[in-house]
Amino acid sequence: MSSENDGKRAARLLPPRPQTPLSPEDALARKQAREQKDAEVRGVASIADMREAIRHASRGLPPLSEVPRVGVLDAVAFNAQAAKGLPFIITGLVGKWPLCALTPQTLREEFGDLQVRARVGDYVNTAFASDRAMQDMSLRNYLDLTADADLPPYVGNLEMRPLNRLCHWPAYFKKMGPPRFWLGPARTVTPLHCDYDDNIFAQIRGVKRIFLAPPHHDEFLYPREANAILFGSPFDPEEPDFDKFPLARQAALTECIVQAGELLYVPAGWYHQVRALTFSLSANRWARGQPLVLGS
Numbered sequence: 001m002s003s004e005n006d007g008k009r010a011a012r013l014l015p016p017r018p019q020t021p022l023s024p025e026d027a028l029a030r031k032q033a034r035e036q037k038d039a040e041v042r043g044v045a046s047i048a049d050m051r052e053a054i055r056h057a058s059r060g061l062p063p064l065s066e067v068p069r070v071g072v073l074d075a076v077a078f079n080a081q082a083a084k085g086l087p088f089i090i091t092g093l094v095g096k097w098p099l100c101a102l103t104p105q106t107l108r109e110e111f112g113d114l115q116v117r118a119r120v121g122d123y124v125n126t127a128f129a130s131d132r133a134m135q136d137m138s139l140r141n142y143l144d145l146t147a148d149a150d151l152p153p154y155v156g157n158l159e160m161r162p163l164n165r166l167c168h169w170p171a172y173f174k175k176m177g178p179p180r181f182w183l184g185p186a187r188t189v190t191p192l193h194c195d196y197d198d199n200i201f202a203q204i205r206g207v208k209r210i211f212l213a214p215p216h217h218d219e220f221l222y223p224r225e226a227n228a229i230l231f232g233s234p235f236d237p238e239e240p241d242f243d244k245f246p247l248a249r250q251a252a253l254t255e256c257i258v259q260a261g262e263l264l265y266v267p268a269g270w271y272h273q274v275r276a277l278t279f280s281l282s283a284n285r286w287a288r289g290q291p292l293v294l295g296s
Helices: 002-012 022-043 049-057 073-083 106-113 139-144 161-164 215-220 248-250
Strands: 088-090 115-121 135-138 153-160 179-185 190-196 199-205 208-211 223-226 230-232 254-258 265-266 270-275 281-284
Touching: 022 199, 049 215, 073 106, 073 265, 106 139, 115 139, 153 190, 153 254, 215 248, 215 270
Parallel strands: none
Antiparallel strands: 088 265, 115 135, 115 153, 153 179, 179 281, 190 230, 190 270, 199 265, 199 281, 208 254, 208 270, 223 230
């Protein structure tokens, strides 16, 4: 009975599936209510004004030729570095987390009953659609899947609360959203997009390749709004199609490789595309406040 109850509790950790599509009027009302709540949470008058302020600040940034690596920072030093508005990688921090010691096999053995939701099918071209294809399964079954496809199923942006106690997040932000986990074999990918929140991204196991572009270069990246704080781009920096997206030639894209045990800071508004080069487990948290580049 205990095992059955544990399974039910694990299943409840999954967010609800999207409901029947709303009418245009109801969809607009929900969008406006969400934007108002987003603004209140971040302590700003308007999300649209915040986005514009981030893009404006970005225009004064120096070019980013490579993403620098720094040692462990306390909160004061982190905020001073982040206020510059550029990405950077912190070494010597994440590697000490207990979760980093777990192999895929121990994950399977200790957390195999945890229910997960995998992105399946062509989840790149439907990345920001509310009705994209998803499949629910146990973590054990997900880890047992073969990864022969060019685009293997991907457990992405999912709360996996039993893993939280194995992560020791630094208190870099006054307020943060819950940890979100990203798990999958090589070739899993999150396509180019930007979040208008500061982001700390922990690479726990494996290696990922990340492309970054500054916020004001959205004018070259054909952005599409998913919601007020999330915009996607159809441009693929790994296989650039400049015939289809000629403006993207002007986008300043910087490539970096994030190794296991490293923490990447992605400032609010920076576009990024993330590809697993090996089996990978990552986690991130978004700040829930005014972006650091805008000051207090």
